[in-house]
Amino acid sequence: MTARYVRRFSRTERAVHWVNALFFLTLLGSGLVLYLPSLAAAVGRRPTVKDVHFWAGIGWFAALALVALAGDSRGLARTARELDAFGVEDRRWLAGRRPAPQGRFNAGQKLNAALTAAFTLLFGASGLLLWLGERDTRYRFASTVILHDGLMYASLVLLVGHLYLAVVHPATRHALRGMTLGTVREDWAAEHHERWNAES
């Protein structure tokens, strides 16, 4: 029996995801070198690592803007509305009641998207304040570094959960195919995203 596939993510959606992943991991790596004393001692070159971290942060927002402008912006706006809306079944899903047939995104993925977007914005804002504060005391707040570090810890929790579900957990890891090639097996979609599969 040959599996039938359905398209889950557009090229623009996948570009947003992988641009975000690439810059996040670059920033996490360079950020940890700046943050952890053992890594800082091993790597050294703090001024260079700071530059990498700063420009990766600028690049993150520039690349996201570029994808949004050069890609299918209308499609992204539709996706945003889809992620925003929590229907009756989504609220059942969050409350742990089953069955709760899910759309293209389940309620957990919608929450993850909202938090990731908020964290991205806050990372950018606090990072910019750290950079400005080093140059002008008017932009210096004692809490900025705590916010920036706290975001890192919160993002790590999300990332570990996300990687577990996308790469390890047998029932859900098929989703990775959707985010790389764009398509997923129809029977998998029917099981995990019943409402979407029925619509498409």
Next chain:
Amino acid sequence: MDEPQAGGERRYGRAVFLGTVATGLSSLLWARPLWSRVSHAAGPLESLVPLVPAGGWRIYTVAATMPRFDPATWRLRIGGRVARPAVLSYDELRALPHAAEVRDFHCVTGWTVHGVHWRGVRVRDLLDHVGASPAAGGVRFVSAEQPYVDSLTMQQALLPDVLLAWEMNGQPLPREHGAPIRLVMPEMYGYKNVKWVEGIDVVAHADNGYWENLGYDRDAWVGRSNGYSS
């Protein structure tokens, strides 16, 4: 039994997004006071479960590599407006009268490490040892980590709690904290606490240091400088 979806849509996505952004931005006002309270309350707990790496220290450097300490070749040079310029070995330095301080270490970027145990020699004893000129106005501390340098006024350097420390929390000063010696000026922010000190010059006037050339305050009193007021 299917419930109808129609009419049941709620905008939770934007609510979570905006709520998180608002919480995050407002935390610029409350995160630091809250964190001080939590870390004071959780002091003993923190040492068991380190919430932040290395007891809350971050390691800030300005050069490509951290200086390495070799006890055989290391020397502390003291000169400038002094009666008896000196070049001290590590052992000679530690033969000077010892002094200890237990103080909080405050970084100007917002983090604090509570109750650090320092042991070393008081800078006033060292200045006495070399016969610093009473007319001199400043003391410059030169780091082996070039081009890091910073100065105190003579008045500040003579404060009784200013140390050149070779021991931190009962251990020889670790490399990333400035081995073998760093300046400890507890009443001022961390950037005044020069690491890897290899030269001390008694000078006419305190001059700008590394960060002061980039706009930081020269008199970096904790809580009353660099845009902070407490």
